[in-house]
Amino acid sequence: MAPDHSRTGAGLLRGVQALVISSAMSEAAKGQGKDQGPAGIKAQVQRLLAEAQAHFSRRDGAACESALARALALAPERSPEQAEVLQMMAVLKKAQGRVLEAETLFRRALEMQPNLPHGHNNFALLLGGTGRRDDAIAHLAEAVRLKPNFTDAHINLGLMLAGAGRPSEAEQHYRTALSLQPNHLMAKQCLAAVLTDLDRAQEAETVARQALAQSGRDTRQAAALAYTLGRALAEQQRHGEALAALDQAKALVPEIAEADYVRGNVLQRLGRADEALESYRAAIERNPQDLRAHRELNQLLYRQKRDQEFLSSYDEVAAQFPDVAAIALDKASFLIKQERYAEAEAAFARGAALDPANVAGFDGQGLALAGLKRFDEAIAAHEKAVRLEPQNCHAWCNFSATLMRAGDAEKAREAAAQARAIEPGNQHALALWGLSLRMLEDGREEVLNDYANHVQVFDLEPPDGFSTMAEFNAALTAELSTLHRDKREFLDQTLRGGTQTVGDLFGAGHALTERLRARIDEAVNTYIQRMKSDEAHPLTGRRGAQFAYQGSWSSRLSDCGFHTNHVHPKGWISSCYYVALPDAVRDEQEQQGWIKFGEPPFEIGLKHAIRRSVQPVPGRLVLFPSYMWHGTVPFHSGDPRLTIAFDVVPE
Numbered sequence: 001m002a003p004d005h006s007r008t009g010a011g012l013l014r015g016v017q018a019l020v021i022s023s024a025m026s027e028a029a030k031g032q033g034k035d036q037g038p039a040g041i042k043a044q045v046q047r048l049l050a051e052a053q054a055h056f057s058r059r060d061g062a063a064c065e066s067a068l069a070r071a072l073a074l075a076p077e078r079s080p081e082q083a084e085v086l087q088m089m090a091v092l093k094k095a096q097g098r099v100l101e102a103e104t105l106f107r108r109a110l111e112m113q114p115n116l117p118h119g120h121n122n123f124a125l126l127l128g129g130t131g132r133r134d135d136a137i138a139h140l141a142e143a144v145r146l147k148p149n150f151t152d153a154h155i156n157l158g159l160m161l162a163g164a165g166r167p168s169e170a171e172q173h174y175r176t177a178l179s180l181q182p183n184h185l186m187a188k189q190c191l192a193a194v195l196t197d198l199d200r201a202q203e204a205e206t207v208a209r210q211a212l213a214q215s216g217r218d219t220r221q222a223a224a225l226a227y228t229l230g231r232a233l234a235e236q237q238r239h240g241e242a243l244a245a246l247d248q249a250k251a252l253v254p255e256i257a258e259a260d261y262v263r264g265n266v267l268q269r270l271g272r273a274d275e276a277l278e279s280y281r282a283a284i285e286r287n288p289q290d291l292r293a294h295r296e297l298n299q300l301l302y303r304q305k306r307d308q309e310f311l312s313s314y315d316e317v318a319a320q321f322p323d324v325a326a327i328a329l330d331k332a333s334f335l336i337k338q339e340r341y342a343e344a345e346a347a348f349a350r351g352a353a354l355d356p357a358n359v360a361g362f363d364g365q366g367l368a369l370a371g372l373k374r375f376d377e378a379i380a381a382h383e384k385a386v387r388l389e390p391q392n393c394h395a396w397c398n399f400s401a402t403l404m405r406a407g408d409a410e411k412a413r414e415a416a417a418q419a420r421a422i423e424p425g426n427q428h429a430l431a432l433w434g435l436s437l438r439m440l441e442d443g444r445e446e447v448l449n450d451y452a453n454h455v456q457v458f459d460l461e462p463p464d465g466f467s468t469m470a471e472f473n474a475a476l477t478a479e480l481s482t483l484h485r486d487k488r489e490f491l492d493q494t495l496r497g498g499t500q501t502v503g504d505l506f507g508a509g510h511a512l513t514e515r516l517r518a519r520i521d522e523a524v525n526t527y528i529q530r531m532k533s534d535e536a537h538p539l540t541g542r543r544g545a546q547f548a549y550q551g552s553w554s555s556r557l558s559d560c561g562f563h564t565n566h567v568h569p570k571g572w573i574s575s576c577y578y579v580a581l582p583d584a585v586r587d588e589q590e591q592q593g594w595i596k597f598g599e600p601p602f603e604i605g606l607k608h609a610i611r612r613s614v615q616p617v618p619g620r621l622v623l624f625p626s627y628m629w630h631g632t633v634p635f636h637s638g639d640p641r642l643t644i645a646f647d648v649v650p651e
Helices: 038-057 062-075 079-097 099-112 117-129 133-146 151-163 167-180 184-196 202-214 218-236 238-250 256-271 271-285 291-303 312-318 324-338 341-354 357-370 375-388 394-406 411-421 425-441 444-448 470-483 509-531
Strands: 456-457 496-501 546-564 574-582 593-595 612-614 620-625 629-632 641-650
Touching: 038 062, 038 238, 038 271, 062 079, 062 271, 079 099, 079 117, 079 184, 079 324, 099 117, 117 133, 117 151, 117 629, 133 151, 151 167, 151 184, 184 202, 184 218, 202 218, 202 324, 218 256, 218 375, 238 256, 256 271, 256 291, 256 341, 256 593, 271 291, 271 312, 291 312, 291 394, 324 341, 324 357, 357 375, 394 411, 394 425, 411 425, 425 444, 425 629, 456 509, 470 641, 509 641, 612 629
Parallel strands: none
Antiparallel strands: 456 620, 496 546, 546 629, 546 641, 574 620, 574 641, 593 612, 593 629
8 A cells, every 4th residue: 555654764754655556456457257256256356455545545535445345345254355455454544543453454464464565564664653663674574575576665674774773774775676666766865865874975965866857747756855965965064055955845845844954954054043043943843843953943042142032942842742751851951951950850850750761861860960969869860760771871871970979989880881881982981980990099090091191292283385383373263263153152062151163174165174184184193103002992992094083173262261071972082273372371370271181070079180281382283082081271361262173083
């Protein structure tokens, strides 16, 4: 019948449909005569199935149901024909929103006829729509096993796999679908989307452009392809072209909420904050529970100092959907970032009550209660969280931090070790483990945090065309200043009292930044080459021949600004390059604006918490392990402190 190609993988549009008609149905019209023998009954059943299909296509549910009832009355008990009728009745019930009835009918049909490929396909769509993605994948795998040339089942399986975080497998099924039907536009759109998710945006662009040229008068498919093209262009930081493609998608099908969301992201990158806000609001209007749109909207409202509007989108949606836990939990995550711990705790508690299976409620409660220094209650909440999801690295990290704040270093070490076992490369888990060792006066911490050798300073040479770093940095300051468009910092970042650029700085086409990167490449290679050979060490054990930039940005601190003590969870090597500095950094006694290492973000009674400090100098690059706690000493000056930072990972 009609598979629902709802967006189950990143980057795909909701509500795009393609019709799948079983071979039994398509042969129905060939039945002739009024023979009441087995062959005649089969032919009559098939004619009624074809009639029901026609009514379904015209959205005439009553007529479809009538034809199916007549077919069911004729079909012999437990025959293949009866199974066909039951699965088609299931599709009708699903379309009517009668999900439980549909599921019962699908199960009856497949119990009678397990080798029904379209039955497995259609049942999978119901299962996926009710959150049972693993079961859906199993049924779709069976559908393509039974019928290897079942194009739509391959597409649906790809969608489910993409949604399950298995994009490489999804790609293979999309390519199989295209080998069967080379001009299948839905398959091309899905392939382009998953290639974007796999960081192969140039390939995605090629596929999307080819398909868009073939879309002809299929308005909805053209809109889906234009949207997918916009995503691929945005990933390449070709924001002007991306906006044009997204606007094309919106012109064809205005109600595409996905396009509104991505369009908001692109407009942010272009510095068009007011338009970005409107685009996020349009996405929320079309899909009130789109949490990504809520998050980006409220982050931007905060950075633009529009405090009266900040968090109001959550309140408006909560009034419409008071029983949706995700809304309460998402708002709570903003409250805790503002250190509004009492409000956050109440919101997390509400979310946990609405959805006791969601680990975020109990984990967030633990953090909020720790912020209120109610450590016994906080520990109890964290214990609920890790019992609920024992493989959640983030929850174990938060538990470890709370245990340290409560003074239980040994249990904190155990919790951090659990987090490391789940995600060995998670730098936050490693940092917490090291901090617990420090509390326990365990010598392994000094091996982990070798401040003398692992924090290295490089005074860079000026790029070609510049005689001095002062000359280059002056020009770079002018370039970066155009990118600092916000009025306040990101709420979920470490910067306080300043601004940070949006999106990846490297690769965005900024001429001087790219020239600086050539010098940075040299320094990073030198840093890696200097590493002692020790495969057991969390830093040196990851050394490889190649590296890649995980993220890059510029920070500008104003008077009294600083970076809170933090680590970079997804990095390997982190950095700070100094572009422009206030005179205050020259004072070696007060060390204003200096980068400091070793001090954690919370008080645990350490003596001499700061283990090393480095003086900023324009043209200086500091490299260090991403797991090493670091922050900035506040400074007092009318002049800003302008830097570039990035994370590096092995490739």
